[in-house]
Amino acid sequence: MTDPATQSPRTAPLQGIKVLDLSRVLAGPWAGQMLADLGADVVKVERPGAGDETRAWGPPFVRDDVGCDTPETAYFACTNRNKRSLCLDFTEPDDLALLLRLVERADVVLENFRCGDLARHGLDYASLCARNPRLVYCSITGFGQTGPYAQRAGYDFLIQGMGGLMSITGRADGEPGAGPQKVGVALTDVMTGLYATIAIQAALAERMRSGLGQHIDLALLDVQVAALANQASNYLAGGGVPKRMGNAHPSIVPYQDFPTADGDMIVAVGNDAQFARFCEAVACPQWSTDARYATNEQRVAHRGELIVQIRAITVTRSTRDWIGVFEAVGVPCGPINAIDEVFADPQVEARGMRMVMNHALAGALPLVANPIRFSETPIAYRRPPPLLGEHRDEVMREWLNPAE
Secondary structure, three states: OOOHHHOOOOOOOOOOOEEEEOOOOOHHHHHHHHHHHOOOEEEEEEOOOOOOHHHHOOOOEEEOOOOOEEEEEHHHHOOOOOEEEEEOOOOOHHHHHHHHHHHOOOOEEEEOOOOOOHHHHOOOHHHHHHHOOOOEEEEEEOOOOOOOOOOOOOOHHHHHHHOOOHHHOOOOOOOOOOOOOOOOOOHHHHHHHHHHHHHHHHHHHHHHHHOOOOEEEEEHHHHHHHOOHHHHHHHHHHOOOOOOOOOOOOOOOOEEEEEEOOEEEEEEOOOHHHHHHHHHHOOOHHHHHOOOOOOHHHHHHOHHHHHHHHHHHHOOOOHHHHHHHHHHOOOOEEEOOOHHHHHHOHHHHHOOOEEEEEEOOOEEEEEEOOOOOOOOOOOOOOOOOOOOOOOHHHHHHHHOOOOO
16 A cells, blocks of 8 residues: 555646636636636636726725835735736637637636627637537626526626525614615625536536536526525525524524624524523523523524523623633634734634735735645645736747647
8 A cells, every 4th residue: 555655746636627717807707716726727818908807996906015006906816816817809800719729728718798798709608619529618697698687787786686685684674774785795706606616627527427518507696596595495495585684593592793891792502502501601591491592493482582681691791701701611602803803813813814925016915815725735826816918928838839
């Protein structure tokens, strides 16, 4: 049996896979960055002179070593690591011909143009599959390639509203500040990028058996509906339409934020045993045997009166004090951190979620690390977010046969 310690280092999971990333903004580029982090050679194809729209979505801009703004935006930097940039205008015959040559050598094409736009240039799946039958072609749109909304443009904010997320996000009706609320990041875009990454890898695995690629049709609306998770299941199973509940949980109590003497905290009691320990910690052991609160089902039914009593107690001590009390007895709890506090958190620091790459203009560029931890093939941070058109010569040399 071979000693693992004597084996050659294992290659990145997707090393050798060539990806043409024609996508812009967030959902598609998020998938492209994930594939690149997993080892794929991802070439970002951008418009000459302008590039991805997010190159102009500033401020904030990436700062150099002396604190001055560079032309690069923080938004673009968050989702284009480990890629190479190539400028092509496929409305121009010469650039289109060059792109088609690259397609013939690609394993994956990733695009998020409006439904039908690329077909006008012969860059749709049917046209490219005829050139490269092994091609995995992933289309990301707001509403998909079929259905009455297929021709509509779709953006994350719009989809959060149409897909139900905003109807269950925000303070409950009747409370100050009530009303539908979007999530603080473009979460539907991010989830769509992750679904795209999963689908592309599955299609590549299937290609190993069949020898053929396929078309992946991903819609932001579909993803958002799927990601309603238990809220969608609650509706489908029981018929009741979920409502906004602020930070409360529809099926678990107590599982929400609570005020403290100096701010707020989160308590997340997931079962009756944890609730019993919670009751001891707040010096109200009688709650755990009270017929109104002894089981989670009963606590949900008597949510209002229990939460009022808990809040009256939590305001008597600081957030830090309560977290110490609850952690000591195994009750899940935590602070509500601002972003600066997130990156100062010792757990986040210990996990290395802030990392730095050397950037041509910025010097030391701080970025958020990939959260995946492989035991044998760790994520390699090979390239910082690229400058516009930075890698044309490299890509031409490595992807195309100079003899052609």
